[in-house]
Amino acid sequence: MNMKTPDFDPVRRKFLSSVAAAAGVMLAPGVMLYGVTRPSSAAARAAGVEASGDVRWGMLIDLDRCESDCNECVSACSRENGLQGHGRQATDAQWIRKVETSSPHTGASRSLPVMCQHCAEPPCVDVCPTGASFKRADGIVLVDKHICIGCRFCMMACPYKARSFVHETLEDQKPYAPRGKGTVESCTLCVHRVDAGRTPACVEACSDAGGGAMLFGDLNDPDSEISQRVTNYASQQIRVDLGLDPGVRYRNL
Amino acid sequence: MALRRTAIVTLAVLAFGLAGLTTVVAGVPLPAISPGLGDSCVEDTDFMRREHMNLLKHQRDETMRKGMRSEQYSLVECINCHVVEGPDAIPLTVASPDHFCRSCHDYAAVNIDCFQCHASRPEPGIE
Numbered sequence: 001m002n003m004k005t006p007d008f009d010p011v012r013r014k015f016l017s018s019v020a021a022a023a024g025v026m027l028a029p030g031v032m033l034y035g036v037t038r039p040s041s042a043a044a045r046a047a048g049v050e051a052s053g054d055v056r057w058g059m060l061i062d063l064d065r066c067e068s069d070c071n072e073c074v075s076a077c078s079r080e081n082g083l084q085g086h087g088r089q090a091t092d093a094q095w096i097r098k099v100e101t102s103s104p105h106t107g108a109s110r111s112l113p114v115m116c117q118h119c120a121e122p123p124c125v126d127v128c129p130t131g132a133s134f135k136r137a138d139g140i141v142l143v144d145k146h147i148c149i150g151c152r153f154c155m156m157a158c159p160y161k162a163r164s165f166v167h168e169t170l171e172d173q174k175p176y177a178p179r180g181k182g183t184v185e186s187c188t189l190c191v192h193r194v195d196a197g198r199t200p201a202c203v204e205a206c207s208d209a210g211g212g213a214m215l216f217g218d219l220n221d222p223d224s225e226i227s228q229r230v231t232n233y234a235s236q237q238i239r240v241d242l243g244l245d246p247g248v249r250y251r252n253l
Numbered sequence: 254m255a256l257r258r259t260a261i262v263t264l265a266v267l268a269f270g271l272a273g274l275t276t277v278v279a280g281v282p283l284p285a286i287s288p289g290l291g292d293s294c295v296e297d298t299d300f301m302r303r304e305h306m307n308l309l310k311h312q313r314d315e316t317m318r319k320g321m322r323s324e325q326y327s328l329v330e331c332i333n334c335h336v337v338e339g340p341d342a343i344p345l346t347v348a349s350p351d352h353f354c355r356s357c358h359d360y361a362a363v364n365i366d367c368f369q370c371h372a373s374r375p376e377p378g379i380e
Contacts, residue, residue, distance in 0.1 A: 048323045049321065050321050144317050146317070173371065175372040175375065179370055191320070
């Protein structure tokens with residue numbers, strides 16, 4: 001009996017894809033295209049060049065190195081973005097905060113810096129009625145305050161409580177971090193620094209003054225340090241059950 | 254009749270008095286705009302007068318949505334160059350009527366809300 005062979009041959013497909021991947025890796029470092037398609041976190045994007053969808057910025061936070069009494073990332077964020085408290089904890093802007101968790105069974109505790117998780121499938125973007133909440137091509141989730149009407153749907157939709165609403169009239173904001181009354185805001189992954197080829201303020205502060213727990217980089221670049229670590233060591237996204245694929249990952253949770 | 258003329262003259266004097274910082278060229282009061290720090294603006298004056306808002310809006314969307322940052326039409330660069338210093342050599346914010354943007358926008362009676370969110374003066378310590 002002559003049976004028809006199926007069109008799809010898993011072995012052959014696997015072989016082809018591995019060849020394609022290898023070709024990509026080999027091609028990348030040689031040609032000028034390397035810088036255009038895969039800018040590392042160290043390279044600033046030239047002025048007038050769009051953020052690329054080939055990049056996905058992400059963060060890996062090693063909780064074994066994060067002490068619960070260390071607040072360097074939070075204060076660096078406030079300094080960088082000009083966040084000032086008004087002594088009202090319930091409503092003061094909070095772009096990153098330390099969350100203490102402990103296991104009721106073993107008593108083991110962990111301290112997590114939690115900021116906007118820059119989801120691949122951000123619910124804040126889904127619910128925004130004006131299109132102000134959006135995800136940039138390189139995976140950074142932002143609020144376009146020019147068209148934000150302050151409805152705060154996104155704040156309700158975010159499972160990480162990552163967003164804040166500005167209740168007060170502000171003055172003397174940072175030139176690179178505009179913020180104003182009546183709009184929602186959250187961690188921008190220090191987009192102004194990232195575009196200039198630097199790392200976010202929290203990551204810098206963590207490596208300078210903290211435990212060096214935070215690593216920032218391109219999750220799409222297989223050669224980046226963050227990709228290597230994510231590939232080689234177990235890491236977790238928080239509330240992974242929601243299927244939002246956050247760009248922020250935690251180790252030793 | 255005489256009373257009426259006096260009233261008109263008084264009104265005119267009041268109007269000029271209110272104009273305060275305006276300069277008068279050939280009978281028309283004009284706003285006193287401070288020049289920028291550089292030699293010339295990114296485009297010529299006539300073009301900027303009519304189109305600055307469009308340039309800023311275009312640049313705003315490119316920067317915000319696509320991450321395309323260019324210095325040429327960036328609001329931050331406008332603010333850095335058109336800085337006006339107060340008597341204490343500290344850059345004025347938009348709260349002052351002498352602020353570059355405000356000096357003209359007050360004159361034209363056009364309200365702008367850029368500075369509800371954006372910084373209206375260069376960051377202290379950065380030249």
